[in-house]
Amino acid sequence: MLLDLFLTFLLVGFVSFGGGYAIIPMVELEVTRHGWMTSQELIDVIAVAGMSPGPIATNTAVFIGFHTAxxxxxxxxxxxxxxxxxxxVFIIAAFFYKLYEAxxxxxxxxxxxxxxTALIIFAAYSFAGSNGLFSLSEEALPGGLLFxxxxxxxxxxxxxxALIILIAGFAGIVIY
Structure with missing residues (x-):
């Protein structure tokens, strides 16, 4: 289990160009493929990881690792x-000024x-879809309006x- 976690997140770390939100599609694929979490559980983890201090990719990995092992x-x-x-970063830093102008x-x-940009938009689209924001049900209306x-x-x-997060959290308490 620990070796699978290490190899999975090592691979994610090597291909995570563009920041934490850009890795969400790959993390979702790997997490569900291994059966560590459901897509809904992962969405909840990403929401908490995004609101927690620090990089979302690392926070997400920590939550998944803790949940798993x-x-x-x-x-x-x-x-x-x-x-x-x-x-x-160490490798690039050694050659940065020589390579950057190339x-x-x-x-x-x-x-x-x-x-x-496409990966971030895809992650947002998947996240919104999994949370029912594309649904026209009565339950989705408050979430859509809040969005x-x-x-x-x-x-x-x-x-x-941070203000938006506080307002949305308070609205969630009131609405739901």
Whole structure:
């Protein structure tokens, strides 16, 4: 079990370009493939991980590791998901200034931007769909309205995300 956790999150760590939200589709695939959690359990974990201090990828790995194999599983998953980043940063830092100006490197960064954006949008779409936001039921209406309010407050009024999280949590207590 611990070896599976380590190898899974090591792989996720090596291919997680674009930040924590971009890895959600791969984590969901791996977690459900191994039977460690259901998709709904993972959605709940991602929601808590996103609101917790620190990187969402590491927080998600810690929650999944803990759920799967206790404290040792949490440690193994956290080390595995952060190890690739640490190694890559050390390697890149050694050659950064020489490589960064290279046209091929600049082109690669431009090529990765649309992929990262697509992965984040896909994760948001999957997350919304799993939470019933695309449903037209009476139960989905409050969540959909809360989503629209939060999106509007973030985009139009530029409210701080922490304030939005507090408001949404309070609204959830009142509504549900």
């Amino acid at each position: 206790g404290l040792l599983g949490a440690i193994v998953a956290a080390v595995a998901i952060t190890l690739p980043s640490v190694l890559i 046209p091929a490197v600049q082109s690669a960064f431009y090529g990765l931007r649309p992929v990262v 629209l309010f939060c999106l509007f407050a973030l985009m139009k009024f530029k409210w701080h995300p």
